Amino acid sequence: MKFLYRLIFFASFSLLLACEDPITLQLKDNTPKYVIEGMVTNEAGACWVNVSQTKSLSESNQFNGVSGAIVKIAYNGNTITLTETEKGVYKTNLINGTPGVTYQLNVNIRGEVFTASSKMPAVVPFLDFKLKPSDYDTVRTTPMVKFKDPDGVNNYYWFQQYINDKLQSQYKVLNDEFTPGQEVNDYLVFENTTKNNSKNIKRGDKLTAEMHSIDPAVYTYLFSLSNANGSLDGAAPANPLSNIKGGALGFFSAHTVERKTLVIP
């Protein structure tokens, strides 16, 4: 519904001859803060934690990794220390996530300790991913995802989107507040948000939807992350609500992964 609202805003503004141009602003200096992004999934070998720092807006967008952190994940009485494979990227293939298990993250960056925990929810079967011909447009394509929400428990979902295996900035989070126990059909939006036509969605492109069952704190993080840069209607931007304790930005999630792919005919 929020998407719809934005769309209408966009439509009405473009009508009113809105024009856009870059502008130079005096911004306050960046005080570096640690950023942690950690995932445990039920796919083999897919467990990694990125540790980085914020940088000022005038710098490049390159990942600003932090080396030398001690990154540990504990579960069911085991503790695994992750190894740094490149600057700021810590990995292990010793953890195969299991639904129902709680994973504890502990990151120690030169004496500063950050912790988080996440319980991997049960797998909810991803039933279908399809595109009706009428939902295809070169700028905006909206395939449909289908799943059956399990009754009696609160569930939270996260869909990540790829075009030709490239991760998109758009993602979708859902909860079952209005759809408890129902078969849910919803749309994902693949969109070229730039003015660059070469980034348009073409016939033959491969679209991938990755469905994750996530815990409530991760839902809150991702929900607030999608609003964090402020919305078109002028709501004040705010930092997303992190599940990491100790003052770092980011989140740590133990979630399931199911994947479906389609090729635009």
Next chain:
Amino acid sequence: MKKIEPKRFLIFIAIILLLLIMVQSQAHAQSMLEKKMSIQIKDEFLKNALDKITTESGIKFTYNEQIAKSKIKITVIAKDKMLKEILTTAFADQALIFSQLDQEIFIRFDPSKTKKVIAGPAANPAQTGEKYNISGTVKSKNSGETLIGATIRVTGTTALVATSNEYGFYSLSLPKGSYTVEVKTVGNKTFRETLDLDKNLVLNISLEDESNQLEMVTVTASPSQRNIKTTQMGMERLSIVETKTVPVLMGEPDVIKTLQLLPGVKTGGEGTGGMFVRGGGADQNMILLDEAPVYNASHLLGFFSTFNSDAIKNVTLYKGGMPAQYGGGLSSVLDVKMNDGNNQKFGVNGGIGLIAARLNLEGPIQKGKSSFLISARRTYADMFLKLSSDTSINKTQLYFYDLNLKANYILGDKDRLYISGYFGKDVLTSDNLSGINWGNATSTLRWNHVFSPKLFSNTSVIFSNYNYKIRANNDETSLSLFSQIRDWNFKEDMQWYANDKNTISFGINSIYHTIKPGEVQAIGNSGFISQNLQNRFSLENAAYISNTWKASDRFSLTYGLRLSAFSIFGKGEYFTIDNDGDVIGSKSYKSGELVKTYFTLEPRLAASFQVNESTALKASFVRNAQNLHLISNSNAASPTDRWVASTNLIKPELSDQVSLGYYKNFAFNSFEFTAETYYKTLQNQIDYRNGADIFTNKPIETQLLFGKGRAYGLELLLKKKTGRLTGWLGYTISRTERKIDGINNNEWYKARQDKTHDISLVTIYQLSKKWTVSANWVYATGNAVTFPNGKYTMLGQSYYYFSERNADRMPAYHRLDLGATHQLKQTKKFSSELTFSLYNAYGRKNPFRIAFKDSETNPNQTEAIRTTLFRFVPSISYNFKF
């Protein structure tokens, strides 16, 4: 100007006021009585002598019949002498005294001055102490419309000034004697009549229109000295004439846009219709249309206001010192009164503009006794959208319409009945099926009754409804969200003109609110289950009494008290919530069961001290309570903003405001200078939590945070009211802050609408009989906004880090608008005109929004992208009247 502490600010204000008083003692030298002239008058009758002085100096005199017929003869030989000296010499042996009254010199007999009374035959009756009353209604002769805020000035044995009320009624108590009654208002010829008062008198006054033009007359003297004589401060009264002459976006005359050009009234940003008065939020304005609350006063996401200027008679905005009869809005009251309809002859007027067409029909049902008015407006821009080749645009629907209806009946000398209605709707859809529509409907039944010449009553029954509906449809599913506020409202207001010293108003008000927060309907395979959020029921009662006491010629005091009681009733479930916003308990109430009542005592105090004929100082204190809250996270008026009533957890919002003001008229009252300063505190302010979910079926309180606010500022306004050039220059320096637990580390932060400096210049110049040109220029510090001060990579994308809330500024906002009106054909029966305007004439790129994103040309860098909405927007509209 980076950080002004309230204390330092108040000292600053005090110094400014002190300076003003010093300037004032100099400015006083400009009095009419000090005008120098040379004149020779030999043994002329008093009236002729005064006429000669008028011819010579341009200064007018006012006097009663007794003076006019007087056989007194005057001799004056003066060379370059002040009028004061001339008159003192001339009247030396006479029982005549003079004083300045408004823009004229008031001459009257004063038997006490000398014993040698050489009065005319109609000798002045000695003051016996007997008092009589003059009362009646002021209306327009041509249309029969009652006139609000007309100045009634009575001169004779004593001089008194009164103002007609919202229904054109006035009442004055005077000692027995001979008087001249003079009635003035904007756009009408002055009425003058001489009468002998020896019994209570009903004097209904009809004023002739100043011209037959399309209300496009120069803005002449709004009732002069209103600002000096009353205790009311923080008030702006706009006649529709003023609204229509000021250039606006797309040439659509707009009451709210014009008000935003006055000091203390701000916009939320480019194009938004939300009005922010003295640091209050957009929802803290109590907007009344013929006494019915209007919950969403904007069309098209705030670009236009819901008030169709054709149907509107008068607009009064109270920024402070609200009279006790008003309540329910924290920061202002906007009282909009619709036209009654012409009860003399049938008339049609209308116009076609760039985006909207208007048509207004009015006329008598029974001549002189009853009339009707139908006024409609619709935008037609959507017709052009269909021509667009872009599929996402040509499927878009985007329009609004509104309809004002009114009828009134004069049931006799003492009774008048009005019925009025408003219906407005906005439709905004894309791709045929999905969209938002919202609308207001209000209707008011009112009965004016004059119990006695001293006691005026107005009884109203009001219905008001606001709803919106969002639809998201496609071939397989349909989803809609419906939300509504519905009010039934009863109001009784009485005005008792007790005597020449005291005017008492009192009344009661009772509103039953039903709020339907949301009804979700789903059809199809989306998995959504249709559901209703619980309706909320509440009863808002208020009683008030207020007295305006004229303690002396110089000092007046208005003191009043409003008691409001807000009662929440079942049926429904009410919750208890912990600090994190999680529900920890709930209680169910049966239908009609009382959940809670909030009582608020709202004192209203206002005092004025008239330093001299043209200068006044005023002070006021006002407390307001608000029990309907708009939960909004945007600064644009958005139809989905959610109205909630106070609950066990959401407490009434309160504001306390003190203000001080200085008022000065000069250059024969053609200039009006106002300086007002205020300090306001706000309690129980509401904001969304970070990461709040607007569309949730959890109790709304789980998404909210509470805190307080403060606002203070100085507003200066210089108005030129007469002549070919009219207009005003306004300047505001102010600060508006909030402190909400859970936002900005619980520290004070600037509210988004905080703008340190705000300047507006409005000029209207009558070039010739046919052409009127106008220009306005506004400048304001940019809104307080939150810009990022860092970035990081998350999920492969760049995201931004924010430290302090609203610690940054948008670039300064400024803009020049130009307008011109050309009078076309004009006959007795038909007149028409063309209006041209150019909005943002020098094309300033005022940002509507600044967004940060990866640069498209170099994705490795961040860019701040400014979105500009309106540059060089021309418009033309055609208006007619017959």
